[in-house]
Amino acid sequence: MSNSLNVSILSLFGGVTAILTLALVVANRDYGQNRIETLEARVAEVQDQATASSDKARAEADRAAALEAQIAEVQAAAQARAAQGLNLTAPAPTPEGTLGLGRPAHEEEIAAWDVDVLPDGRGLPEGRGDVFWGEEVFAEKCAACHGDFAEGVDNWPVLAGGFDTLGDKDPVKTVGSYWPHLSTAWDYINRSMPFGEAGTLSADETYAIVAYILYSNDMVDDDFELSHENFGEVEMHNAQGFVIDDRPELEYSQWRTEPCMANCKDEVTVTMRSVFLLETPPEGGSVSVMNLASVEGLPSFSADGPSFIPEPQAMPEPEPAVEPEPAEDVDEAQLLIDKGEKVFKKCAACHAVGDSAKNKSGPQLNALMGRTMGSVEGFAYSQTFKAALAEGRAWDDAALTAFLADPKGFMKGTKMAFAGLKKEGDQAAIIAYLSTFRDE
Amino acid sequence: MNNALKPSRRAFLRGGAAMAAGTMAGAASAADGPDPLITDLQDWASYTGAGVDETPYGMPIEHEAHVVRRNVEWLTASPISSINFTPIHALDGTITPQGCAFERHHSGAIDMRKEDYRLMINGLVERPLVFTYEDIERFPRENHVYFCECAANTGMEWAGAQLNGVQFTHGMIHNMEYTGVPLRSLLQEAGADTSPDKWVYVEGADASSNGRSIPMEKALDDVLVAFKANGEALRMEHGYPVRLVVPGWEGNMWVKWLRRIEVVDRAVESREETSKYTDVYADGTARKWTWVMDAKSVITAPSPQMPIRHGAGPLVISGLAWSGHGQITRVDVSKDGGITWETARLGKQGDAKALTRFYLDMVWDGAPMLLQARAMDETGYVQPTKAQLRAQRGENSVYHNNCIQTWYVSAEGIAENVELS
Numbered sequence: 001m002s003n004s005l006n007v008s009i010l011s012l013f014g015g016v017t018a019i020l021t022l023a024l025v026v027a028n029r030d031y032g033q034n035r036i037e038t039l040e041a042r043v044a045e046v047q048d049q050a051t052a053s054s055d056k057a058r059a060e061a062d063r064a065a066a067l068e069a070q071i072a073e074v075q076a077a078a079q080a081r082a083a084q085g086l087n088l089t090a091p092a093p094t095p096e097g098t099l100g101l102g103r104p105a106h107e108e109e110i111a112a113w114d115v116d117v118l119p120d121g122r123g124l125p126e127g128r129g130d131v132f133w134g135e136e137v138f139a140e141k142c143a144a145c146h147g148d149f150a151e152g153v154d155n156w157p158v159l160a161g162g163f164d165t166l167g168d169k170d171p172v173k174t175v176g177s178y179w180p181h182l183s184t185a186w187d188y189i190n191r192s193m194p195f196g197e198a199g200t201l202s203a204d205e206t207y208a209i210v211a212y213i214l215y216s217n218d219m220v221d222d223d224f225e226l227s228h229e230n231f232g233e234v235e236m237h238n239a240q241g242f243v244i245d246d247r248p249e250l251e252y253s254q255w256r257t258e259p260c261m262a263n264c265k266d267e268v269t270v271t272m273r274s275v276f277l278l279e280t281p282p283e284g285g286s287v288s289v290m291n292l293a294s295v296e297g298l299p300s301f302s303a304d305g306p307s308f309i310p311e312p313q314a315m316p317e318p319e320p321a322v323e324p325e326p327a328e329d330v331d332e333a334q335l336l337i338d339k340g341e342k343v344f345k346k347c348a349a350c351h352a353v354g355d356s357a358k359n360k361s362g363p364q365l366n367a368l369m370g371r372t373m374g375s376v377e378g379f380a381y382s383q384t385f386k387a388a389l390a391e392g393r394a395w396d397d398a399a400l401t402a403f404l405a406d407p408k409g410f411m412k413g414t415k416m417a418f419a420g421l422k423k424e425g426d427q428a429a430i431i432a433y434l435s436t437f438r439d440e
Numbered sequence: 441m442n443n444a445l446k447p448s449r450r451a452f453l454r455g456g457a458a459m460a461a462g463t464m465a466g467a468a469s470a471a472d473g474p475d476p477l478i479t480d481l482q483d484w485a486s487y488t489g490a491g492v493d494e495t496p497y498g499m500p501i502e503h504e505a506h507v508v509r510r511n512v513e514w515l516t517a518s519p520i521s522s523i524n525f526t527p528i529h530a531l532d533g534t535i536t537p538q539g540c541a542f543e544r545h546h547s548g549a550i551d552m553r554k555e556d557y558r559l560m561i562n563g564l565v566e567r568p569l570v571f572t573y574e575d576i577e578r579f580p581r582e583n584h585v586y587f588c589e590c591a592a593n594t595g596m597e598w599a600g601a602q603l604n605g606v607q608f609t610h611g612m613i614h615n616m617e618y619t620g621v622p623l624r625s626l627l628q629e630a631g632a633d634t635s636p637d638k639w640v641y642v643e644g645a646d647a648s649s650n651g652r653s654i655p656m657e658k659a660l661d662d663v664l665v666a667f668k669a670n671g672e673a674l675r676m677e678h679g680y681p682v683r684l685v686v687p688g689w690e691g692n693m694w695v696k697w698l699r700r701i702e703v704v705d706r707a708v709e710s711r712e713e714t715s716k717y718t719d720v721y722a723d724g725t726a727r728k729w730t731w732v733m734d735a736k737s738v739i740t741a742p743s744p745q746m747p748i749r750h751g752a753g754p755l756v757i758s759g760l761a762w763s764g765h766g767q768i769t770r771v772d773v774s775k776d777g778g779i780t781w782e783t784a785r786l787g788k789q790g791d792a793k794a795l796t797r798f799y800l801d802m803v804w805d806g807a808p809m810l811l812q813a814r815a816m817d818e819t820g821y822v823q824p825t826k827a828q829l830r831a832q833r834g835e836n837s838v839y840h841n842n843c844i845q846t847w848y849v850s851a852e853g854i855a856e857n858v859e860l861s
Contacts, residue, residue, distance in 0.1 A: 079775050094458065096630065098628060098629045098631070099578070099579065099629060101569075101571065101575045101578055101579065101629060102561075102570055102571040102575050102629060102630075103567035103569065103570055104567060104568065104569060104570075105560055105561075105562055105568035105569055105570045109560065109570065110560070110562050110568055113560055113562075113563055113699065113700050114560075114641075114700070114702060116643070116651060116702070116708050116710070117708075118643065118704070118706060118708060118709075119706070119708075119709050120706075145517070154517050154519035155514075155518075156517045156518055160595070166720055166724030166725075166726070166836070167723050167724035167836070168721065168724075168836070169599075169835055169836060170836075171720050171724065171836050173720070175715075178708070178715060178726075179714060179715050180714055181709045181714060183709065184709055184710060184711050184714050184715065185711075187708075187710065188711040189709070190648045192546075192547070192647065192649050192711070193647050195520075195521070195547065195647075196520075196547075196647070198547065198647040198648070198649065199647070199649075212780050213477075238726075241724070241725055241726055242548070242714075242718065242725070242726050242727070242728045243725060243726070243727055243728070244727075244728060244729050245727055245728070245729045245730045245731070245732075247727075247730065247732075247734070250832060251734075251824075251832055252819070252821060255821055255822050255828070256819060256820040256821050256822070257820070257822065257823055259772065259781070259814065259816070259822045261772070261781045261782075262779075262780050262781070263779065263780070263860065264778055264779055264780070264781070265777070265778060265779050266779075267861075268776065268777035268778065268779060268810060268860050268861055269860065269861045270810070270848055270858045270859070270860060270861075271859050271860060271861050272601050272858060272859040273601060273848075273856060273857075273860075274601045274602065274603065274604035274744070274856055274857035274858065275600065275601065275602045276603055276604060278512070278603060278604050278605045278606045278608055278638075278744075280506065280510055280605075280607075280745070282505065282506060284508060284510060285510055285511055285513065286510045286511065286513075286605075286608070288512060288514065288603075291604065293856075297860075298808075298848065299683060299808055301776045301777050301779060301810055302776075303776070303780060305776065305777050305807055306776075306807055306808045309806075309807055309808065309851050310808065310850065310851060313850075313852060314852075315747070315749070315852045315853060315854065316466060334793075345487065345488070345489075345490070346483070346487040346488075348488070348491075349487075351490040389590070394658070401532055419486075
């Protein structure tokens, strides 16, 4: 970096010298007075230029010196860091203490994602929709789950009514009875509804749906139109119905105490048993069954223990690990092959099947059925298999079944150390499995 | 050997019937003669097993196939917007394997590639920024174990004993080790206004676009933008590739598929922080911004799905405790419905805002029990009874039920969810 700087300064000085020489030669020639004056003016001009150029050159030289000093400083700092064992390749921290990660967000991107609406209406787009149109949009896009009158279908949320139920045991919490801010309804419908088609409503449609929900809650008349202009005028029924978490004052203050350890109560009785028993079937999920048992007959408890020991009932046996019943259309042959694949794990240490199967400590078993015994090329058979090869005996169902059940009984002298498949059906399963591997 | 292993004086009260029941399912079959599992050569001791190329990503062995998340169909309108429950009855220790950690979706779990992931930070920031997944991994990261509990965990039990199984009463919880970037690092990167009256609004990329407002103090404290759980990538159902972790606070705020962080000057009051996750009192007024999950514990075994099958004798009572306010310092267990309590042993000193395992090692005399656990956290808070909670809040509530749970254990060892006088 410093070398190239010096070169450019030298070439700058060279240019200035050439201009000065040219000016002196021109001045010594005797032309006419006009010519002289013109030339004198020209010389003055060139001299000015030369002065400016040399000033500039000096400035450049100063700058170069400053840069060189800075380089020396950086190099010294780097040496100091290296001496302290610090990482030279770590990026220097930027002035704000950031890492310089990420890229600036484009305005269009912010506009696409930043669509939430605040309780004071900030974030609402311009638009409008009335109750009449809202009813149509609602019927088309919302009523399948929320009902024509926002009353809710099945377990889907009820959006209307429920006024004066919040103090009941099962409060009906709707947009009308419970929601404290209208912005919440607009924002949620706009961003998250309709269920399965979120983000497809226009601003006007959203205004119309919200207008209709307000109407369903008897909060506006049927000629009402909701827009960004009158949004703030709608009063929510439960706007004042919320307090900010006051557990610290009401609960923590009481419950941060040393707890009772003994004789905390005189007597305890069971007042309620689980409403539902839950079965947990192997296929997943759960099945809820009403619990018919009564609290009658359960002991009460005191510090001495239970009041009596109830008559024992049989402990339900743990559910046996049932093999799932094969569906009727399941291919029996395939099931046998699948079983064979599992059983074959007992053979796989010594025998290979499938693509590019090679002989291991036992011969490869592709296209085994019908093959002449002892015929796999490159495998060192025992005498008994060599004899079978000479006789031209071939593997078939009967031979393989007998061999698998009792290898040494069927082929006295075989090198195969395997004790045999003792479980009935395993031989047939393996044969079914092996039959799926034919010659390539 | 501690006192817990001495037979209690209740042993003297029990009748012959209990004795019979106690031994019915008792000791192993060894007394009948040599065990063929030992004397006979077993297949697994003779034949070779599965090779290393069998399962490149392993699943639990088939014999554990019942240890799975389960849902209760009638609780919600559709499994797309629903919840399932962690099989906490069958787990031990504290870490929840991702594959059986409960799921809660509002519009289903979405399939997003890391390459398609974008995280925007905007609002009251000097530099609105967009990060890719790779960018997130270039910020200095941290590891922390935290529990995530749905505010509705145990919510069905407000009205009375409802669901017979700890998986269903307390299974909306999981506990994982997260790897992630402190939210404050991203706020700093964008030059956010972090004055204490500001809020951070976080939003997910799925169709529900779940959004929650977090006060700046919490955002700067311990909130993580996480991309790994238990050492591996987040599962799709837990927000792959990036989710928010809001330690100790209700699960709904742990926005999955996190796509946007906006610094705002007030709470947005989104649907999930007004119409849902708020607590209605007996008089109909409601409590909002109830973010912290208070101290809670439950016995996971014995429990309805984990009856005592071995009869009288040594018994390990095991359970979980947690607090959104910090560390669990103590868990007490009662066998008589809260008349007497004894302090349980912690599996290990608990992490703050993470599950703590506790054990009570005892000798069961075969008499019925009313089992309860009661947690205490580092603030001195003692887990309340259901009666204490109802006295404060009434019975209209759904969320934030951290009451003491009772299991009635019969002389046969069957456990059932009950309520007490």
